Amino acid sequence: MSVTPLSATELKSLLEKHAAWHLRGDGKAIERTLKFADFNAAFGFMTRVALHADKADHHPEWSNVYNTVEITLTTHDCGGLSGRDADMAQFIDTAATAAGAD
Numbered sequence: 237m238s239v240t241p242l243s244a245t246e247l248k249s250l251l252e253k254h255a256a257w258h259l260r261g262d263g264k265a266i267e268r269t270l271k272f273a274d275f276n277a278a279f280g281f282m283t284r285v286a287l288h289a290d291k292a293d294h295h296p297e298w299s300n301v302y303n304t305v306e307i308t309l310t311t312h313d314c315g316g317l318s319g320r321d322a323d324m325a326q327f328i329d330t331a332a333t334a335a336g337a338d
C-alpha cells in the first residue's frame with residue numbers, strides 16, 4: 237500500500253509538536269525513550285499502545301527493560317515518516333502522560 241511521506245514542513249511541525257521525540261540519524265524514523273514508575277506501569281502503557289496500533293494497523297518498533305520503553309516510529313510502506321507516525325506519536329504522548337511517564 238502506498239503512503240505519502242511527510243514533507244519537510246510537516247516533519248518540522250511534528251518535531252516541534254512532539255518535543256520528546258528526536259529524528260533518527262538517517263531521517264527515516266523518530267525515537268522516544270520513556271521511563272515509568274515500574275514494570276507494571278510500563279507494560280500497562282504498552283498494552284494500551286498495542287491495542288491502538290492493531291486498530292490503526294500501524295505498529296511501533298519497541299523494546300522494554302523493566303520500567304523503560306524505547307520506541308521507534310517509521311512507516312515501512314513509504315520507507316520513512318508519514319502522517320501515521322505523527323498520529324501514533326500523538327497517541328503515545330497522551331498515553332505516556334496518563335501513565336505518568338518521564
Ligand SMILES: C[C@H](O)[C@H](O)[C@H]1CNC2=NC(N)=NC(=O)C2=N1
Nearest residue numbers: 293294295296310311312313314
Ligand atoms: C499490510 C499492513 O496493512 C501493512 O503492512 C501495515 C502494518 N503495520 C505497519 N506498521 C508500520 N510501522 N509501518 C507500516 O508501513 C505498516 N504497514
